[in-house]
Amino acid sequence: MEQIYLDNAATTPMSEEVIAEMTDKMQNVFGNASTGYSFGRQAAMVMNEARHTIAQSINAHDNEIIFTSGGSESDNTAILQTAEARQGLGKHIITTAVEHEAVLKPLHYLENKGFDVTYLPVDEHGEISIDDFKNALRDDTILVSIMMGNNEVGSRMPIHEIGEILKDHQAWFHTDAVQTYGLLDIDVDADHIDMLSTSAHKINGPKMIGFLYRREGINFQSFVKGGDQETKRRAGTENVPAIAAFGKAVSVLTSDEKNHRQAKYFQFKQQISDGLKKNNIDFEVNGVVAPDRLNHVFNIWIKGISTYVIQTNLDLAGFAVSGGSACTAGNLEPSHVLTAMFGADSPRIGESIRISFGRYTTSDQITKFIDALAKIVARLGQKSEVN
Numbered sequence: 001m002e003q004i005y006l007d008n009a010a011t012t013p014m015s016e017e018v019i020a021e022m023t024d025k026m027q028n029v030f031g032n033a034s035t036g037y038s039f040g041r042q043a044a045m046v047m048n049e050a051r052h053t054i055a056q057s058i059n060a061h062d063n064e065i066i067f068t069s070g071g072s073e074s075d076n077t078a079i080l081q082t083a084e085a086r087q088g089l090g091k092h093i094i095t096t097a098v099e100h101e102a103v104l105k106p107l108h109y110l111e112n113k114g115f116d117v118t119y120l121p122v123d124e125h126g127e128i129s130i131d132d133f134k135n136a137l138r139d140d141t142i143l144v145s146i147m148m149g150n151n152e153v154g155s156r157m158p159i160h161e162i163g164e165i166l167k168d169h170q171a172w173f174h175t176d177a178v179q180t181y182g183l184l185d186i187d188v189d190a191d192h193i194d195m196l197s198t199s200a201h202k203i204n205g206p207k208m209i210g211f212l213y214r215r216e217g218i219n220f221q222s223f224v225k226g227g228d229q230e231t232k233r234r235a236g237t238e239n240v241p242a243i244a245a246f247g248k249a250v251s252v253l254t255s256d257e258k259n260h261r262q263a264k265y266f267q268f269k270q271q272i273s274d275g276l277k278k279n280n281i282d283f284e285v286n287g288v289v290a291p292d293r294l295n296h297v298f299n300i301w302i303k304g305i306s307t308y309v310i311q312t313n314l315d316l317a318g319f320a321v322s323g324g325s326a327c328t329a330g331n332l333e334p335s336h337v338l339t340a341m342f343g344a345d346s347p348r349i350g351e352s353i354r355i356s357f358g359r360y361t362t363s364d365q366i367t368k369f370i371d372a373l374a375k376i377v378a379r380l381g382q383k384s385e386v387n
Contacts, residue, residue, distance in 0.1 A: 001317075002318055004319050004320070004368060005358075005360075005361075006356060006365070008296060009179060009354065009356035010322055010356070011201045012201060012204045012205075012358045012359065014204055014205065014206060015252075017252065018204055019245075021247075022242065022244065022245035025240060029042055030043075034228075034229055034238075050244050051067075051243075053247045053250050054211060054246065058181075058213060059188055059189050060189075063216065064213055064215060066214055067209065068209075069208050070207070071176065073224075074197035074198065074212035075100070075197045076106050076223065077212055078145065078174040078195040078197060078212060079143065080223065081221060082195075083110050083113075083143065084220065086142040090142045091140065092116045092117075093110065093115060093142065093143045094118045094141060094146070095118070095119055095146060096120045097120065099146075100151060102176070120146075123341070124341050125155055125288045126152075126286075126288075126340075127156065128158070133158075134165065141169070142170065144171050144172070145175070146159070146175055147177075149177075149184070149294040150297075151178070151179045152335060154297030156180075159193070160190070173193055174195040174197070176197045177197060178197060178198055184262075184294075188215070193213070194214070195212060197210065197211075197212055198211055204358070205242075205249035206242045209239055211246075212234075224236055265295035268295075268363070268366050269289050269298050271363065271370070272300075272366060275374075276300075276370065281374060281377050282302075283300050285300055286301055286338060286352055287299055295357075296356050297354065298355045299354045299355075301347075302382075303347070304351065305377065310373075314373065317375075317376065319372055323354070334350075
């Protein structure tokens, strides 16, 4: 049976050029980049070439890129270390109700330590209101952490507008760009972003490597305690092969390539919508279908059939998709994103799936997915009437 992968928002397969780069460096560049002899200098040179490529991709300076183990560490570092460094200026933090757990959980931890966190609500499109943000901002706000794009529904937040508001405020501005990096052009200078988190495995790179962009002048102690790597900003011997592979993954993502992928993914959304309508499947989109959203993420409500049942049947048919909610050991936890968008009583919470596209997704695979889903829905039946 053919296996078709449609969960690229969760992770992406490593590309051939990334595998080749990582393999080469594992075989030929094994030195510790912190040592001063030739093996170490060679490793440091490879690492700094990747750092330069990555810095250019967001219009940053090389010394503003700190390599980490991925998005979770980057988010935790930005949030927890900012709180520790700036609590003398205030204990108020602003975020949204639809952030990734790597943002929400450290914020919950800080609340238990006496910090005051404002969780901005979102509309039915999964987006915040700038007016709500302005009303939430206080003199004692020390950090704003708002994701660039949502991992469940593909919504985008008004990052540029937030940055403009904060450029003359004491609050530092952090954004989780794990889902948007590699798909959208990012300019940290133009958007007045102070810190930005990414992860390589979302862009056909290796797992357990990412970076935290930290604007020059934004200072706090290393989150990971130990050696003086990354100019004392992140302890731990650098994973040079993974860093080189990350740089390779970034190097192929030109502005034209990102635009091409966004356009291709938008066509896939239209293809699925047209196919489901043709097969009389009663569904609605969670979020907005528009060219300027994150088009690799498509979240749909299949009315009357539970997420777990749809996801399990698709898996048995050879298709990997994600639930609109997190699934652990067969028990569905309500999606905090869909709950924030539609309310805890909405049937969408337990009847939605997320389809997410990637570099290797094809139109033929989408056609096969539509056919498989139509057969599953026809076999299971829908509780609600087709309009």
